[in-house]
Amino acid sequence: MNKPATLPDYTLPEERVPLYETEHLPAADVAALKAEIAELLKARGAVLVAHYYVDGHIQDLAEETGGCVSDSLEMARFGDQHDAETLVVAGVRFMGETAKILAPEKRVLMPAPEAECSLDIGCPPDEFEAFCKEHPDRTVVVYANTSAQVKALSDWVVTSSVALPIVESLDAKGEKILWAPDKHLGHYIQTETGADMLLWSGACVVHEEFKSKALFDLKALYPDAGVLVHPESPAAVIGIADAVGSTSHIIKSAQELPHDTFIVATDRGIFHKLRQRNPDKRFIEAPTAGDGATCRSCAHCPWMAMNELTSLAAMLRDESVMAANEIHVDPEIGRQAMIPLKRMLDFKV
Numbered sequence: 001m002n003k004p005a006t007l008p009d010y011t012l013p014e015e016r017v018p019l020y021e022t023e024h025l026p027a028a029d030v031a032a033l034k035a036e037i038a039e040l041l042k043a044r045g046a047v048l049v050a051h052y053y054v055d056g057h058i059q060d061l062a063e064e065t066g067g068c069v070s071d072s073l074e075m076a077r078f079g080d081q082h083d084a085e086t087l088v089v090a091g092v093r094f095m096g097e098t099a100k101i102l103a104p105e106k107r108v109l110m111p112a113p114e115a116e117c118s119l120d121i122g123c124p125p126d127e128f129e130a131f132c133k134e135h136p137d138r139t140v141v142v143y144a145n146t147s148a149q150v151k152a153l154s155d156w157v158v159t160s161s162v163a164l165p166i167v168e169s170l171d172a173k174g175e176k177i178l179w180a181p182d183k184h185l186g187h188y189i190q191t192e193t194g195a196d197m198l199l200w201s202g203a204c205v206v207h208e209e210f211k212s213k214a215l216f217d218l219k220a221l222y223p224d225a226g227v228l229v230h231p232e233s234p235a236a237v238i239g240i241a242d243a244v245g246s247t248s249h250i251i252k253s254a255q256e257l258p259h260d261t262f263i264v265a266t267d268r269g270i271f272h273k274l275r276q277r278n279p280d281k282r283f284i285e286a287p288t289a290g291d292g293a294t295c296r297s298c299a300h301c302p303w304m305a306m307n308e309l310t311s312l313a314a315m316l317r318d319e320s321v322m323a324a325n326e327i328h329v330d331p332e333i334g335r336q337a338m339i340p341l342k343r344m345l346d347f348k349v
């Protein structure tokens with residue numbers, strides 16, 4: 001492998017476009033907003049459930065107020081099991097819908113209910129239903145990053161934490177699988193399990209941008225670095241990884257692997273928790289530039305970044321904003337979607 005003459009140090013903050021609202025806010029304003037939201041959560045009988053990709057201040061607030069910060073599987077589990085009457089979900093829309101499907105009696109609010117996911121957008125329910133009807137002999141397994149309607153059409157919902165063992169167990173029973181929507185995750189699972197899988201052709205705009213050639217070059221600059229990859233990335237990027245898995249698996253691997261430097265191929269929001277848990281280790285963003293780059297996301301989910309402290313506070317202050325930001329799922333769709341979701345939660349790894 002040729003060592004490149006020079007490559008930017010991806011850790012330099014000067015090179016980064018500011019991502020989150022709090023990067024523009026004075027520290028005193030951030031502290032005041034966090035204190036106000038903590039009070040409002042208490043007053044509203046609400047608990048904050050956040051994903052690892054949202055602003056680190058929202059992640060901290062969730063933990064400080066008895067909520068949770070986690071991957072999408074644990075977000076679903078936490079919302080299902082917690083006894084709060086109101087769940088405030090900081091993430092993208094499918095996460096709020098999942099919380100509502102699992103706990104229809106609870107009020108589910110989102111500071112950014114318009115936050116989408118390219119995988120969800122790329123799998124319209126009517127087209128997906130037609131695809132399923134063409135293949136009635138296949139067990140339908142869908143990724144959690146889908147609408148409630150798509151979940152309602154499935155036999156199993158999975159997240160990247162449990163997709164492998166669930167597909168393995170279906171394969172062991174001789175079942176053929178129809179998989180949607182992420183083609184990269186589907187290809188990875190197919191390769192690992194050898195299962196017969198027919199793949200829908202969706203992709204994540206963030207992970208699809210990681211470039212294997214540029215990653216090889218970066219690895220040449222940091223030969224002792226470990227490489228951590230989310231499986232929504234292309235196969236060539238996954239092929240370079242020392243650990244592949246969900247956001248929580250990436251965080252666990254950074255703690256357990258012996259490397260003191262890691263190149264990380266997933267949304268930048270995860271660096272908050274990685275650095276908190278491993279203050280002595282160095283984390284470098286995997287490159288989204290390089291040959292053939294058309295970077296639209298640059299390792300940054302634009303929808304996750306729509307979750308802001310100011311909108312969270314504005315929502316909790318005002319009943320009419322809460323009503324506008326409430327997540328609703330058609331009760332019949334919700335009943336159907338709950339079945340494959342519960343199957344996932346009940347699955348013993």
Ligand code: 13P
Binds near residue numbers: 160
């Ligand atoms: P996790 O389930 O690994 O948290 O992933 C959710 C997601 O949207 C990744 O892009």
Ligand code: SF4
Binds near residue numbers: 145207232
């Ligand atoms: Fe969807 Fe990708 Fe954003 Fe995750 S990072 S929410 S898969 S667009």
